[in-house]
Amino acid sequence: MSSAVERLLPPERENLRAYRDRGGYQTLAAFGHNQDLLRERVASVTLTGLGGAHFPFATKVSAVLKTPGPRYVVANGAEDEPGSQKDKLLIERNPHVVIEGALLAAAAVDADEVIFYIRESLLEASASMADALTEVAADGLAGDRVLRIHAAPITYVAGEASAALCSLAGEDAKPNAQPPYPSESGYLGQPTLVSNVETFANLPRMLSDDASSAASRSRLATVTGDVVSPGVFEVDPLTTTLRDLIAMAGGVPGEATVKAVQPGGPSSAYVSATQLDTALTNEAIRGIGSQPGCLAIRVVADTRCMVEEVAAVAAFFAREQCGQCPGCRMKTTSYSTLLGKVVQGAANWELLGQFATIDEFVADMPRKCALIDMPTAPVMSAVEHFRSDFADHIDNEKCSARNDSQSEK
Numbered sequence: 096m097s098s099a100v101e102r103l104l105p106p107e108r109e110n111l112r113a114y115r116d117r118g119g120y121q122t123l124a125a126f127g128h129n130q131d132l133l134r135e136r137v138a139s140v141t142l143t144g145l146g147g148a149h150f151p152f153a154t155k156v157s158a159v160l161k162t163p164g165p166r167y168v169v170a171n172g173a174e175d176e177p178g179s180q181k182d183k184l185l186i187e188r189n190p191h192v193v194i195e196g197a198l199l200a201a202a203a204v205d206a207d208e209v210i211f212y213i214r215e216s217l218l219e220a221s222a223s224m225a226d227a228l229t230e231v232a233a234d235g236l237a238g239d240r241v242l243r244i245h246a247a248p249i250t251y252v253a254g255e256a257s258a259a260l261c262s263l264a265g266e267d268a269k270p271n272a273q274p275p276y277p278s279e280s281g282y283l284g285q286p287t288l289v290s291n292v293e294t295f296a297n298l299p300r301m302l303s304d305d306a307s308s309a310a311s312r313s314r315l316a317t318v319t320g321d322v323v324s325p326g327v328f329e330v331d332p333l334t335t336t337l338r339d340l341i342a343m344a345g346g347v348p349g350e351a352t353v354k355a356v357q358p359g360g361p362s363s364a365y366v367s368a369t370q371l372d373t374a375l376t377n378e379a380i381r382g383i384g385s386q387p388g389c390l391a392i393r394v395v396a397d398t399r400c401m402v403e404e405v406a407a408v409a410a411f412f413a414r415e416q417c418g419q420c421p422g423c424r425m426k427t428t429s430y431s432t433l434l435g436k437v438v439q440g441a442a443n444w445e446l447l448g449q450f451a452t453i454d455e456f457v458a459d460m461p462r463k464c465a466l467i468d469m470p471t472a473p474v475m476s477a478v479e480h481f482r483s484d485f486a487d488h489i490d491n492e493k494c495s496a497r498n499d500s501q502s503e504k
């Protein structure tokens with residue numbers, strides 16, 4: 096019988112001793128040397144990737160195992176997603192749960208080396224991981240495996256799996272066309288398991304014998320935007336709603352109320368205040384027409400204008416696209432330009448129809464990553480749910496934002 100740490104985020108940073116006191120490294124001790132049993136457990140684990148795309152972890156592992164080794168494991172902690180801080184806090188506070196998870200994965204796929212890919216500006220997280228790796232080396236927990244940190248460049252696309260592999264190869268961190276997928280040909284051209292650090296952090300508790308406890312389901316959610324106390328919260332997604340989470344973050348400041356929420360980072364569709372009683376499960380969030388992503392939840396108060404809000408999102412994607420694919424360049428810059436016109440009161444309703452035309456135009460154009468699709472959901476949902484804000488700009492030459500700097504343009 097093995098037990099494992101249940102909560103991912105301790106109140107303070109845990110060293111090896113404190114982590115062990117909570118049951119840390121017991122799952123690795125139980126299964127790390129029994130590869131058949133470990134693979135059996137991994138094959139049935141109901142874990143989807145928490146970097147945002149929610150691809151089933153077990154399927155990815157089985158893809159990595161199809162190609163002969165040597166194999167590698169990359170723990171993705173690049174986290175340049177606006178509004179997401181869960182990976183940063185997880186690595187800072189609990190580096191050992193990430194390491195234990197990555198070592199379990201390495202044991203399952205027979206990987207020689209585990210690389211922790213951490214955004215280079217996350218100095219505290221990198222230092223915390225470096226200290227933890229020193230403890231692991233002194234304790235011999237990794238056996239012959241090489242464990243090291245690689246500094247991820249500070250760009251949004253650097254977190255994309257194939258871009259991470261380019262960075263590891265000493266090249267510019269830009270996405271590569273796939274296939275071949277990292278699971279077939281990744282680091283050094285070898286099969287590589289690239290997963291988010293929170294995904295790995297779930298393995299110790301999900302693979303252990305006591306995996307049925309409620310805490311095993313907890314997820315990390317970052318709340319930002321118009322709340323009193325933005326931050327990262329560890330929640331049970333089955334019992335916590337968007338409304339609960341906003342309350343945990345101190346609610347919306349002053350007299351303002353919630354106008355919109357973006358539940359899964361800047362690429363997710365906005366939902367309106369009528370949807371706040373939605374639970375934080377992937378299914379529930381998809382059920383209200385949005386995407387869970389990495390649970391980077393942005394709260395927008397009724398003092399804001401949704402046109403300006405979504406124009407900032409479109410500008411982000413236009414700025415962060417890496418320029419390799421003409422279709423992505425064209426779409427992201429056009430979206431941003433069109434929304435800029437609406438903000439300035441220089442647009443008509445026909446112009447809004449151009450978003451769909453642009454999407455159709457680029458639909459068959461080659462792309463090397465998913466960023467090209469990202470502006471569509473936030474923009475289309477803003478137009479659909481907050482039409483009166485667009486009407487204010489288009490028909491009335493004013494802005495619905497209540498604060499002075501934005502009103503009456």
Ligand SMILES: Cc1cc2nc3c(=O)[nH]c(=O)nc-3n(C[C@H](O)[C@H](O)[C@H](O)COP(=O)(O)O)c2cc1C
Pocket residue numbers: 143144145146147148149150171172173174175176251252253254255256257289290291292294464465466
């Ligand atoms: C533009 C872009 C940026 C991404 N940034 C990150 C990131 O910072 N961290 C991350 O874990 N995944 C990021 N991803 C997803 C990765 O490509 C990859 O799917 C993920 O690391 C796999 O881990 P998971 O299956 O555990 O989610 C990004 C994807 C795209 C398209």
Ligand code: SF4
Pocket residue numbers: 252269270415416417418419420421423424462463464465466467
């Ligand atoms: S789709 Fe966009 S961000 Fe992705 S590789 Fe192409 S240009 Fe770069």
